[in-house]
Amino acid sequence: MLTVTDLSVRYGQIEAVRGLGLSVAKGSVTVLLGSNGAGKSSTLNAIAGLAAPRGRIEFEGSRIDGQAPEDIVRKGIALCPEGRRVFPSLSVAENLHLGGAVHATGDELAARIEAELARFPILRERYHQKAGLLSGGEQQMLAIARALMSAPRLLLLDEPSLGLAPKVVDQVFDLILTLRDQGITILLVEQNAERALEIADRGYVLQSGDLVLSGTGEELAQSDLIRQAYLAG
Numbered sequence: 029m030l031t032v033t034d035l036s037v038r039y040g041q042i043e044a045v046r047g048l049g050l051s052v053a054k055g056s057v058t059v060l061l062g063s064n065g066a067g068k069s070s071t072l073n074a075i076a077g078l079a080a081p082r083g084r085i086e087f088e089g090s091r092i093d094g095q096a097p098e099d100i101v102r103k104g105i106a107l108c109p110e111g112r113r114v115f116p117s118l119s120v121a122e123n124l125h126l127g128g129a130v131h132a133t134g135d136e137l138a139a140r141i142e143a144e145l146a147r148f149p150i151l152r153e154r155y156h157q158k159a160g161l162l163s164g165g166e167q168q169m170l171a172i173a174r175a176l177m178s179a180p181r182l183l184l185l186d187e188p189s190l191g192l193a194p195k196v197v198d199q200v201f202d203l204i205l206t207l208r209d210q211g212i213t214i215l216l217v218e219q220n221a222e223r224a225l226e227i228a229d230r231g232y233v234l235q236s237g238d239l240v241l242s243g244t245g246e247e248l249a250q251s252d253l254i255r256q257a258y259l260a261g
């Protein structure tokens with residue numbers, strides 16, 4: 029579904045990603061692992077059109093690198109960025125409208141919002157509250173719901189479990205599997221390697237911008253590199 033070939037991302041002198049290749053199979057959960065500063069967010073941002081990359085990014089058979097972010101969203105890719113950046117002074121309703129207004133209007137927009145409220149009942153309860161007053165977990169759900177408002181076939185999730193309580197982390201990982209079962213392909217960036225590899229069909233490990241390891245979720249979970257670096261055991 030998605031093929032990234034020889035991707036590099038630079039910020040001035042800093043080379044955040046060097047010659048990365050990866051592919052995401054339709055219907056899979058694919059995980060991108062690596063410690064802080066490894067280049068994970070830069071990779072997702074490049075796919076979403078938010079960083080100017082070198083290399084080739086193909087989605088469903090056609091090139092998307094160099095295209096504007098809104099065109100990439102229209103093609104069926106949505107990014108839920110790191111740090112659950114909802115608009116804190118806007119209501120849940122307004123946040124959802126903003127996520128969908130470019131893609132749908134009128135009845136279609138209302139239907140998409142209704143679908144997300146059905147998926148996330150807590151957002152229906154909080155519908156008229158300011159997003160900034162929600163708990164961290166609720167804000168993460170809102171950020172994901174907002175990304176889903178564009179009805180993506182590929183969802184890019186950047187560290188959705190970061191800073192959440194263990195019970196809420198469970199909910200996030202359950203949600204990822206549910207979305208996958210509903211036909212949404214997932215490219216997940218995580219620091220929680222253990223949990224991520226449990227649900228991953230395939231994984232890639234970045235270190236300082238270089239791809240150092242890839243394999244099935246199971247292969248990576250058993251690899252020495254992952255065990256030593258991330259799983260502490």
Ligand SMILES: Nc1ncnc2c1ncn2[C@@H]1O[C@H](COP(=O)(O)OP(=O)(O)O)[C@@H](O)[C@H]1O
Nearest residue numbers: 039042044062063064065066067068069070071
């Ligand atoms: N907008 C930016 N300007 C300059 N350097 C950046 C920018 N974004 C990221 N970097 C640098 O690029 C490298 C990779 O960052 P990032 O992709 O955010 O890593 P990760 O998501 O794996 O933590 C880091 O060294 C980071 O400091």
Ligand SMILES: [Mg+2]
Nearest residue numbers: 068069070110
């Ligand atoms: Mg990051």
